[in-house]
Amino acid sequence: MSDLANESRTRRTSAPRIAVLALASAVLIGGALGYYHYYLSRPIGSGPAGPSVPLEPFQKTWGDGPVVLLGLGDSVTAGYGASPGLSYVERLAKNPPDEFADMQGRSLAAVFPMLTLRNESVSGSTSIDCIESQIPRLSPFDANTRGVVVVTTGGNDLIHMYGRIPPREGAMYGATMEQAKPWIANFESRMHTILERITALFPGGCHIFLATIYDPTDGSADAPAAGLPQWPDGVAILAEYNRIIKACAEKYSNVHVVDMHEAFLGHGVHCARPWKPHYRSDDPHYWYYDNLEDPNDRGYDAIRRLFLMEMVEVYAQGTQRT
Incomplete structure (x- = not known):
């Protein structure tokens, strides 16, 4: 017992x-x-990403005659990290064979019968490079040709060289706001030069679609979460660059802002954190490629849609600034 x-x-x-x-x-x-x-x-998700684009504006032409879709700027426009045929510029020009159902028939080829594509953007380039090497490679187009110009530039001015070297103009990572002030002023001057020189390339007229710069930290300045050194003034300096992009665009009736920065908030390193201010409950997924600097395929889809929406406003609805 x-x-x-x-x-x-x-x-x-x-x-x-x-x-x-x-x-x-x-x-x-x-x-x-x-x-x-x-x-x-960092869940990527699947399927379409970004805003819905209406079909109706693409059911009639936006103009006859030769039109050049010209890409300038950095790796975002060059399509670094995109699957073949899925960069935003390629998708703007024509729909890929495996196009999403909600984007079929929505491309520049559908509205400009004589469209040609020329992409002069270079991965890793800065706004300095855009002035010094990209635009000088181009000769003016003939007076019968109109331009649809897409530009992403300035991001590499900020993120290079990832904190590996002391900050300098064109590689500002880690700079204080005080250090950056003269470089920010120079960026403003460069942006005016870039926009004026692009316009001069098209005596027949052009519209320039200029993107703001996105923030992979989702506005948090949490650079270590992205594998980079802390940069206390990074978000503030980025805000100055984006302010300049918007202000410069307002000076020219043929320049239109594509707000990539706003659209990508909530799709960076904090995409899976519902308590964060920019959390996107409708699509809580990561839109960046493995290198952090460039979009993944879903990010490129979203960018394509953002550009098309602005183009619809300009070409199909006649809301050009005067």
């Missing part, structure tokens, strides 16, 4: 311990999974 009693007492003593251990294990596993989901994972 004593052996049975001892065994019963042992079982009664062990049961709570097992329950506590099981609960602790569940908490640890749940905590680890939660930490991974909210802090380490």
Whole structure:
């Protein structure tokens, strides 16, 4: 009887311990999974990304005669990281064979019968390079040719060289606002030069669609989450660059802003954190490529849609500034 009693007492003593251990294990596993989901994972998602684009504006031409779709700027326009045929510029020009159902028939080829594509953008280039090497390669187009020009520039001015070297103009990462002030002023001057020189390339007229610069930290300045050194003034300096892009565009009736910065907030390194201010519950996914600087295929889809929406406003609805 004593052996049975001892065994019963042992079982009664062990049961709570097992329950506590099981609960602790569940908490640890749940905590680890939660930490991974909210802090380490960057779910990409699948399917269309970005705003819906109406079909009706693409059911009639926006103009006859030769039209050049000209790409200038950095790796975003060059399509770095995109699958073949899925950069935003290529998708603007024509729909890929496996186009999403909601984008079929929505491309510049559908509205400009004599469209040609010329992409002079260069991965890794800065706004300095755009002036010094990209635009000088181009000769003026003939007076019968109109231009649809898409530009992404300035992002590499900021992110280069990732904190590996002391900040300088054209590679400002890590700069204080005080250090950056003269470089910001120079960027404003360059933007005016870029826009004026592009316009001069098209005596027959052109519209320039100029993108703002996105922020992979989702406005948080959490550069370490992106694998980069801390940059306390980074978000403020980026805001100055974007302010200049918008202000410069307002000076010219043929220049139109595509707000890539606003559209990409919530799709960066904090995309899976619902408590963050820019969380996108409708699409809580990462729109950037492995290198952080460039979009992935879904990001490029979103950019294509953003540009098309602005083009619809300009060409199909006649809301050009005067």
